[in-house]
Amino acid sequence: MSLTPLTLGYIPLVDAAPLIIARELGFAEQEGLALSLRAAPSWSTLRDLVALGQIEGAHMLAPVPVATALGLGGLPTRLDALCVLSVGGNTVGVSTALADQMRKAGHGFDFADATAAGTSLIAAAGQTLRIGVPFPFSMHAELLYYWLGALGLEAPQALDVRTLPPPLMAEALAAGDIDAFCVGAPWGSIAVENGSGELLLPTSAIWSFAPEKVLATRHDWAESEPDLAARLIRTMWRACRWLAEPSNRMTASEILARPDYLNLPAEMLERSLSGALVISPRGDQRMTPGFLHFHAGAATFPWRSQAGWIAARLAARTGLDRDAAQRAAKQVFRSDLYRDALASTAAPLPGASEKLEGALDAPTEVTTQSGSLVLQPDRFFDGQIFDPAAP
Amino acid sequence: MPDRLSIVVVEQDRERALLIVDSLRASGDHEIHVISERHGLARLISERNPDVVLVDIASPSRDMLEELTLASSPLDRPVAMFVDQSSDSLTRAAIEAGVSAYVVDGMAPGRIKPVLDAAITRFHMFQSMRAELAATKRALEERKIIDRAKGVLMKARGLSEDEAYALLRKTAMDQGKKMVDVAEALVTAAGLLS
Numbered sequence: 001m002s003l004t005p006l007t008l009g010y011i012p013l014v015d016a017a018p019l020i021i022a023r024e025l026g027f028a029e030q031e032g033l034a035l036s037l038r039a040a041p042s043w044s045t046l047r048d049l050v051a052l053g054q055i056e057g058a059h060m061l062a063p064v065p066v067a068t069a070l071g072l073g074g075l076p077t078r079l080d081a082l083c084v085l086s087v088g089g090n091t092v093g094v095s096t097a098l099a100d101q102m103r104k105a106g107h108g109f110d111f112a113d114a115t116a117a118g119t120s121l122i123a124a125a126g127q128t129l130r131i132g133v134p135f136p137f138s139m140h141a142e143l144l145y146y147w148l149g150a151l152g153l154e155a156p157q158a159l160d161v162r163t164l165p166p167p168l169m170a171e172a173l174a175a176g177d178i179d180a181f182c183v184g185a186p187w188g189s190i191a192v193e194n195g196s197g198e199l200l201l202p203t204s205a206i207w208s209f210a211p212e213k214v215l216a217t218r219h220d221w222a223e224s225e226p227d228l229a230a231r232l233i234r235t236m237w238r239a240c241r242w243l244a245e246p247s248n249r250m251t252a253s254e255i256l257a258r259p260d261y262l263n264l265p266a267e268m269l270e271r272s273l274s275g276a277l278v279i280s281p282r283g284d285q286r287m288t289p290g291f292l293h294f295h296a297g298a299a300t301f302p303w304r305s306q307a308g309w310i311a312a313r314l315a316a317r318t319g320l321d322r323d324a325a326q327r328a329a330k331q332v333f334r335s336d337l338y339r340d341a342l343a344s345t346a347a348p349l350p351g352a353s354e355k356l357e358g359a360l361d362a363p364t365e366v367t368t369q370s371g372s373l374v375l376q377p378d379r380f381f382d383g384q385i386f387d388p389a390a391p
Numbered sequence: 392m393p394d395r396l397s398i399v400v401v402e403q404d405r406e407r408a409l410l411i412v413d414s415l416r417a418s419g420d421h422e423i424h425v426i427s428e429r430h431g432l433a434r435l436i437s438e439r440n441p442d443v444v445l446v447d448i449a450s451p452s453r454d455m456l457e458e459l460t461l462a463s464s465p466l467d468r469p470v471a472m473f474v475d476q477s478s479d480s481l482t483r484a485a486i487e488a489g490v491s492a493y494v495v496d497g498m499a500p501g502r503i504k505p506v507l508d509a510a511i512t513r514f515h516m517f518q519s520m521r522a523e524l525a526a527t528k529r530a531l532e533e534r535k536i537i538d539r540a541k542g543v544l545m546k547a548r549g550l551s552e553d554e555a556y557a558l559l560r561k562t563a564m565d566q567g568k569k570m571v572d573v574a575e576a577l578v579t580a581a582g583l584l585s
Contacts, residue, residue, distance in 0.1 A: 042454040048491070052483050073460040075482065136457050163458050165451035168429060177430055 003034035004228065008215075009046045009058035012039055012262045014185035014272045015086040015213050016059050017252055018294065022239035024255050030238070031231040039261075042165065043135040044074065050216060051077040057232065059085060060216035066310045066329045067137035070320060080222045081214035081307070081333050082341075083233050083300045085240065089212050089272065089292035090140055090203040091188030092117075092131075094180045095173045096281070098124055099198040109198070111279055111286035114205040114381035118151045121200065125179050129153060132164035132172055132181040139203070139210050140182040142313045147206045150382045155317070170196040184212070185272030185292065186264060192278055193268065199279035202288045207358070209297065209378035211306045214333075222337060230341035237300055237347055244295030249273045290376065297363070297376030298350055300338075305354040305388035307333035312386070326388065330354075348373035357386040396506060397422045399441040401432065401452065411445070411513045418509035433458045443503060444493040445510050448486060456493055490514040533571040540574030543581045 006028075010016040019037055022028045028035035038055060040046035047064055049055050051074060065079040094102070098121075103109065107120035122129065129148070133140040141161050153159045164172055166187040172178045173196050181191070182203065191197035203210060215236055222229045242248055249270055257266035271277055275291030278284065293299040311329030315322045335353040342349060348368045358380045365374050380386075398421050402408040408425040415423055426435050432455040436444060446453050485492060490510050494503055537559065544555035559577075563570040 041449050042451050044453050044457050045448045045486075045491070048448075048486055052486055054486070073457050135454050136460075163433070163455045165454055167451060172430065175430065 003029065003032055004231075005034045005036065006057075006228065006232070007036040007038055007055045009038045009040045009049055009055045011043065011046060011059065013059075013187075014256065014262070014269055015089050015292065016261075017243055017256055017273075018085045018215075018236050018239045019059055020256060020261055021243055021252060022235045025239070025242065027238045027242070028235045031235045033228075033231055033235060035235075043138075047074050047079070047216075050079060050218060051075040053218065053221070056221060056228075057082070057215055057217035059213050061135055061138045062211040062214045062306070063137040063139060063142060063310045063314065064135075065214065065216050065332045066307055067314060069328045069332045070311065070314060070318075070325050072314065072318060073137060078219035079216045079332065080219045080337075081216055081302050082222060082229055083215050083236055083334075083338050084211045084302050084306075085213040085215055085236060085294075085300065087209055087211055087293035087297075087299045088202065088204040088290065090143070090182055090184050091199045091277070092144075092180060092182045092201040092203065093188050093191050093197040093199045094121065095176075095178075095197055096195070098179055099200075099280070102200075109200070109279065109284070111199065111201060111277070111288065112205055114147060114201055115151070117201045117205070118147055121180065122148065122151060122153055128158055128160050129180070130160045130162060130178045132162050132169050132178040132183075134163070134166050134183055136163050137314070139212055139310075140184070142310060143203050143206045143210060144182055145317060146313065147381065150384075170194060173197055186262070186268055189268050189271060189277065190264075192281055195281045198281070199277060199286075202275075202277070202291050204288065204290055206381050207378070208290060208380075209293070209357075209360075209376055211303070211310075214302065219332070222334065226337070226340075229337055233338055233341035234345060237342060237345070240294040240300050243273075244293070244299075246274070293376065296374075297378075298348060298373055299376075301350055302333040302335050302338055303350075303353065303355060303357075304330040304333050304335055305357050305386070308354070308388035309357050309386050330388075350375075354388045357388070358383075359385050395420055395422060396443060396502065397439065397441045398424070398443045398445065398506065399436055399439050400425045401427075401436075401444065401446040401450070401456070403427045403429070403450075411510065414509045414513040415506060418505045421506070432456065442494065443506060445506075446491050446493070447514065448489050448491045453491060459493060485511055485514075536571055536578060537574045540577045543577055547581075 008019050010019050023035045023037055043061060046058050050058050065081045067073055068079050101124045102120045131144055144161055145155055148159050166183050169181045169183060170191050188199050192199060243252055253266040253270040253273055256262050256269050257264055275288040277286055279286050307329040308326045311325040312322055315325035339349055350368055358378055360375055360378045362377055363374050365372050398415060400408055400411050402425060412423050415421055424439050428435060429452055432452055446456055485507055492507055540559055541552060541555040544550050544558060559570055559573055563573045
């Protein structure tokens, strides 16, 4: 059988793993796809390459297709999220100077309590807290606004969230241009490794089941190539299931570490995959179960309520109509295509495509079309519940 | 003059920036600023308050410009990524050539087209020059390593230069490796043993 060539773009990050594993371990080939991967220098360029049809799809920040649907940034070409590729996996870090100050003021760096960490950070930072994020339309930015906003810090007066490419974060931290950062793995660990920062919090402590990256394609492509889209969804689902096996982490980190991909020490990548993060240059380690999900709790299912949450947040801070934004956003999270693609497989498919976000405190079994599924805790640090149907 | 455009070029390489400026000047009487600073890019741009921002798409700094597309940015005038009203062919050509343009919302495509055309030509030329330079550098590096490996073999086994080269090539073929990889391993091993 001849394979269908297909190119996906990615940014060299730990959570590009589903694409890399799909190619290297033959999950793409199993679906008849000859998968090529292309690394991009920036999120805006990756988005434009997809929008202009130079590549079929990409590993994309979950808010990017939503922002595009709302007319924020980039070309007006509609992008769809065919599936989620990862949940969580980001860390908030602070400069070593700020960390010392917070420690003196009594903060324990437990790497778990978002209220305590946020309160201590706000107290230590002074007038305006300046935090670097990789992209304006990112879960990094949304979770920071949510977390610090709930603790009383108002943007833009007291909170200045700035876009900085991750390779420049450490430099900016050292130069005093920013007080803190929120980045995806492995950049938090790199800041610790080179002594420029300490990790304060995993973003899973802010929202324990936040969709992080999605597989994005052009809407037109997904509509005109339903068979290819379905094969791509199945490929990603299988790669994500493989990645979720703890016994595969070592192999996965070795593959990701290769010069062609992340070109970093495998040991550092394994820390992110296992959630055993080193949080300070002195070597303090914290275990964070659920730091990064690829598969558990139907992690790859593109919940329309997740798109709704992102849209509600984006609308609030850009002055758009909340209802219209949510309606537009829900259309681009293609739970319909996901269901069609995986109906013939063992994948458990949730009974609904929307849920209350933030309602689960513990793993919860729910019935599905074919059996049952254990959803993972998805609570927000402040106990709020997001109802996608609420006006 | 109302037709005068204010253009900011984000480019770290000074020589390249100058050439881009030259070609933009040739396309019309514009006010052109080059920003090479990576820190505070959004702030520096908003101070200039330009009509057009041109940036290399290979630069990770491009993501910083996305902030300008948000209404809440320090820039008063909203900025959009340039899209030709009738088709996206010009944007596509720009992206292929490796340049991205951010344009103040509502500017007529007719005014921006000559600027973008000039930028595309210049960026395109640079892209191929850059690729050529990288390939040449790599070839030189490889030759240096192979020469050193030949030297190691000639000294250690008393071979002639041709024989040393032939041995390297045969070993590479037998092991299914690139010659430069075999040479590199040999040079490293020789360094460790000496």
